[in-house]
Amino acid sequence: MNSDNGIAPFPIDLQVHSTRSDGTETPTELVEHAARLGIRVLSLTDHDSVLGVDEALAAGQRLGVRVIPAIEYSITGERKRDLLDINILGYGIRHNDPEFQRILQRVIDSRVEQKVRQVERLQSYGVVVPVDEVLALADGVPGRPHIAQIALKHNPDRFQSISDVFHQFLAGDAPNSVYVGRTFSLSLEESIELTHQVGGVAILAHPGIYQRVRDIDSLLARMVDVGLDGLEVRYPYAREKRRSLPQTDAAAVTSHFAAAAERYNLLVTGGSDYHGARKPNRLGESGMTADEWQTLCARCGW
Numbered sequence: 526m527n528s529d530n531g532i533a534p535f536p537i538d539l540q541v542h543s544t545r546s547d548g549t550e551t552p553t554e555l556v557e558h559a560a561r562l563g564i565r566v567l568s569l570t571d572h573d574s575v576l577g578v579d580e581a582l583a584a585g586q587r588l589g590v591r592v593i594p595a596i597e598y599s600i601t602g603e604r605k606r607d608l609l610d611i612n613i614l615g616y617g618i619r620h621n622d623p624e625f626q627r628i629l630q631r632v633i634d635s636r637v638e639q640k641v642r643q644v645e646r647l648q649s650y651g652v653v654v655p656v657d658e659v660l661a662l663a664d665g666v667p668g669r670p671h672i673a674q675i676a677l678k679h680n681p682d683r684f685q686s687i688s689d690v691f692h693q694f695l696a697g698d699a700p701n702s703v704y705v706g707r708t709f710s711l712s713l714e715e716s717i718e719l720t721h722q723v724g725g726v727a728i729l730a731h732p733g734i735y736q737r738v739r740d741i742d743s744l745l746a747r748m749v750d751v752g753l754d755g756l757e758v759r760y761p762y763a764r765e766k767r768r769s770l771p772q773t774d775a776a777a778v779t780s781h782f783a784a785a786a787e788r789y790n791l792l793v794t795g796g797s798d799y800h801g802a803r804k805p806n807r808l809g810e811s812g813m814t815a816d817e818w819q820t821l822c823a824r825c826g827w
Contacts, residue, residue: 531562532562532563533559533562533563533564533807533808533809533810533812534809534810534811534812535564535759535795535797535809535810535811535812535813535814536563536564536565536566536809536812536813536814536815536818537564537565537566537567537795537812537813537814537815537817537818538559538564538566538567538568538795538796538797538799538808538809538811538812538813539566539567539568539570539593539595539614539616539757539794539795539796539812539813540568540570540597540614540730540757540760540794540795540796540797540798540799541555541559541567541568541569541570541796541797541798541799541800541808542569542570542571542572542597542798542799542800542801543555543569543571543577543581544577544664544665545571545574545576545577545664545665545666546571546572546573546574546577546663546665546666546668547572547663547666547668547670547671547800547803548571548799548800548801548803549800549801549802549803550801551577551580552569552577552578552580552581552584553580553581553583553584555567555569555581555584555799555808556581556584556585556588556590556592557584557588558808559590559808559809560588560589560590562808562809563809564590564808564809564812565589565590565591565815566590566591566592566593566813566818567581567585567590567591567592567593568592568593568594568595568616568796569581569592569593569594569595570595570596570597570614570730570796571596571597571665571666572597572598572599572666572668573596573597573598573599573629573632573633573636573666574596574629574633574665574666575594575595575596575618575620575621575626575629576665576666577665578592578594578595578620579620579621582594593616593617593827594616594617594618594619594620595614595615595616595617595618595725596614596615596618596620596629597612597613597614597615597730598612598613598614598615598711598716599612599710600612600613600710600711600712600713600715600716601710601711601712601713603712603713606713606747607738607739607740607743607744608713608738608744609735609737609738610735610737610738611713611729611735611738612729612730612731613713613716613717613720613727613728613729613730613753614727614728614729614730614757614794615716615719615720615723615725615726615727615728616725616726616728616794616825617724617725617726617825617827618720618723618724618725619723619724619725620723622722622723624722625719625722625723628711628719631709632709632710632711633666634709635707635708635709635710636666636667636668636707637660637666637667638707638708639705639706639707639708640659640660640663640667640668640669640671640672641656642705643669643672643695643703643704643705644656644659644672646703646705647672647676647694647703650694650701650703652676652679652680652683652694653676653679653680654672654675654676654679655675655679658675658678659671659672659675662674662675669691669695670687670800670803672690672695673687673690673691673695674687676690676694677689677690687803713748713751714751714752717751717752717753717754718752721752726754726755726792726825727752727753727754727755728753728754728755728756728757728792728794729745729748729753729755729756729757730757731757731760731762731765731798732745732756732757732769732782732785733760733762733765733768733769733770733778733779733781733782734760734762734765734767734768734769735767735769736767736768736769738769741769741770742785745785745789746789749789749791753791754791754792755786755791755792755793755794756782756785756786756791756792756793756794757794757795757796758779758782758783758786758793758794758795759779759793759794759795759796759811759812759813760779760795760796760797760798760811761775761797761798761806761807761810761811762775762778762779763775764804764805764806792821792824792825793813793817793820793821794813794821795811795812795813795817796811796812797809797810797811797812798811
């Protein structure tokens with residue numbers, strides 16, 4: 526969790542996660558935290574879920590923080606198309622649209638089923654992981670961090686940290702990976718189309734961290750062809766070891782995607798990817814300036 530001493534480096538943070546997916550602060554706590562840091566605009570981007578948006582909007586109205594309804598889709602992996610681990614952010618969406626909600630419920634149901642099956646596989650290795658505790662901890666959309674936290678709690682002699690659980694079992698390339706696929710997820714095209722149908726814009730999240738993507742620039746060009754609206758250019762890359770580019774310097778990665786956004790006339794966003802205690806990222810450490818935000822608003826009609 527951030528220290529509340531001082532003001533956040535950026536007054537606009539367009540990627541944060543709450544307890545309704547894999548963050549550790551409730552939507553209300555996130556908005557309260559943002560207000561203390563002087564953040565004026567916040568976007569709640571929980572994974573495949575908008576369950577916390579109404580709560581965040583109410584807190585924002587009370588505290589004078591503008592909350593942008595949003596979501597972060599985990600799209601279908603397609604190795605042949607170089608689509609691996611890709612996340613699409615949908616901003617400015619009509620999050621209570623009935624058809625949108627119906628489709629998201631199918632996604633959430635599939636995520637729950639997937640995580641239950643992963644827990645069962647983990648249990649087959651003798652790891653104590655009560656599935657009811659995983660689902661209770663998630664309080665919305667379960668993720669691998671929830672499984673790891675419960676595994677660490679019940680198996681302190683086997684794991685030293687949450688990262689250790691990932692390295693042994695939960696990572697896709699773990700020696701005893703318990704990965705299982707989902708029965709339903711949205712493709713790249715479907716996530717973009719669905720976002721547009723509910724009045725939003727589709728943004729490629731943290732384009733610099735997709736280390737399993739062979740050619741991020743070629744993939745980006747193809748994404749633009751199918752309707753991608755923008756790039757999350759500013760991101761705390763200095764905290765992230767994964768790279769989709771040969772460059773490792775955080776500033777060089779940011780510059781590369783800023784140039785790509787200009788080349789394709791894409792929208793530009795930025796966010797901290799704050800998850801509370803689950804990641805070292807600090808709320809408002811990355812994001813947008815007030816002038817950049819005004820430019821984005823003008824182009825999106827917000």
